[in-house]
Amino acid sequence: MDGMSTQHRPRVGRPPHHTGPEELVQTAAMARRFYLEGRSKTEIAEEFGISRFKVARMLETALHNGLIRLEVRLPAELDAERSDALRSRYDLRHCVVFTSAQQDPGGAVLATQRLGSVAAALLAEIVTDSDVLGLVWGPEIEAVGRELTVLARCRVVQLCGVTPLRPVDNNAVEAVRRAASIARGPVYPIHAPLLLPDGATARTLRRQPGIAEAVGQFQHLTKALVTVGAWEPGLSTIYDALGADEREQYRSRGTCAEVVGQLLDADGRPVAPELTERIIAIGFDELRRVPDVILLADGAERAAATSAALRTGLFNGIVTNTAVAEHLLR
Known part of the structure; x- marks a missing residue:
């Protein structure tokens, strides 16, 4: 044993994910392509050099965090x-x-x-x-x-x-x-x-x-x-x-x-x-x-x-x- 107790050992692995400015502007660009231009997630993934699964995850996270807000508007007389x-x-x-x-x-x-x-x-x-x-x-x-x-x-x-x-x-x-x-x-x-x-x-x-x-x-x-x-x-x-x-x-x-x-x-x-x-x-x-x-x-x-x-x-x-x-x- 190296004498260091398990509870005092430093944690090994990835640091907590931090959403920085680059990811924010990339997510905004992806959102414009997907929601406004009608581009597929596969096309967006190829453009940004990432997997379509990551594109989907980023868009989902952006919706959850409020970066993207979807609004459905109908004529007032329709319920x-x-x-x-x-x-x-x-x-x-x-x-x-x-x-x-x-x-x-x-x-x-x-x-x-x-x-x-x-x-x-x-x-x-x-x-x-x-x-x-x-x-x-x-x-x-x-x-x-x-x-x-x-x-x-x-x-x-x-x-x-x-x-x-x-x-x-x-x-x-x-x-x-x-x-x-x-x-x-x-x-x-x-x-x-x-x-x-x-x-x-x-x-x-x-x-x-x-x-x-x-x-x-x-x-x-x-x-x-x-x-x-x-x-x-x-x-x-x-x-x-x-x-x-x-x-x-x-x-x-x-x-x-x-x-x-x-x-x-x-x-x-x-x-x-x-x-x-x-x-x-x-x-x-x-x-x-x-x-x-x-x-x-x-x-x-x-x-x-x-x-x-x-x-x-x-x-x-x-x-x-x-x-x-x-x-x-x-």
């Missing part, structure tokens, strides 16, 4: 955090949440306008020349039609009739025609009510040439925009079309939502199969074959109905506002 949370929670392909203040005067109208604007921008982003786009009837779709300015060349198909209170609704057909006009493609409108008095009348109308042509396009759909109604006055076309006795009958069965004329309970199960014979609309089995079905929903009063709609498994996308998103994430 990135809730959009990502909702996409993950419901395993969605398309998910956009926008902010809205419905407590303000005119808030509900403004929310629908904003929904139309965001949905129109989403269509401009994801629709291609090879798509066949389906649109249901509803105020939200009318808002989308007003906001559309760009759309790829595609076929546009109306997916359902309109409220019986307005048998041939010019606004509903106009929204579909406007989309087709912007897309410079063929249009397939449905000039008929959504709900008929009985199944025989509905079957007769479905055989009419124009309607039959539109229904024949359902099998070719690749993208569809669908809205959801809540089982309350003014929030569902079917609710408003029925008499008081029928409304309460379906409410007693647990109806809380309506999607393309189908009534759903809170778990997304159909509760009124007999109504199917009386409506002119795309069916759930046909919707399930469409690759992209996007739900449009705005307003806290539709939050529970939106939850029911998502439980059907029909949708892989949603455009909604913060009030609905918060309900869905709870």
Whole structure:
């Protein structure tokens, strides 16, 4: 033994790492190349004569120490955090949440306008020349039609009739025609009510040439925009079309939502199969074959109905506002 105790021996090895000015300016240069110029870590490593693993480590350390700060900026009306949370929670392909203040005067109208604007921008982003786009009837779709300015060349198909209170609704057909006009493609409108008095009348109308042509396009759909109604006055076309006795009958069965004329309970199960014979609309089995079905929903009063709609498994996308998103994430 050399007489020196182990605890008093000097430590052998590398001195503590000290980040000096040269490493700082090198890291800053690497950050500019990687984050601003789009250079790969391998390219940066070759330029500076180090391994790409060291480049990765230096960039990671710089982020941790605050030398590099990343900032993600979105337009103020888009809620990135809730959009990502909702996409993950419901395993969605398309998910956009926008902010809205419905407590303000005119808030509900403004929310629908904003929904139309965001949905129109989403269509401009994801629709291609090879798509066949389906649109249901509803105020939200009318808002989308007003906001559309760009759309790829595609076929546009109306997916359902309109409220019986307005048998041939010019606004509903106009929204579909406007989309087709912007897309410079063929249009397939449905000039008929959504709900008929009985199944025989509905079957007769479905055989009419124009309607039959539109229904024949359902099998070719690749993208569809669908809205959801809540089982309350003014929030569902079917609710408003029925008499008081029928409304309460379906409410007693647990109806809380309506999607393309189908009534759903809170778990997304159909509760009124007999109504199917009386409506002119795309069916759930046909919707399930469409690759992209996007739900449009705005307003806290539709939050529970939106939850029911998502439980059907029909949708892989949603455009909604913060009030609905918060309900869905709870």
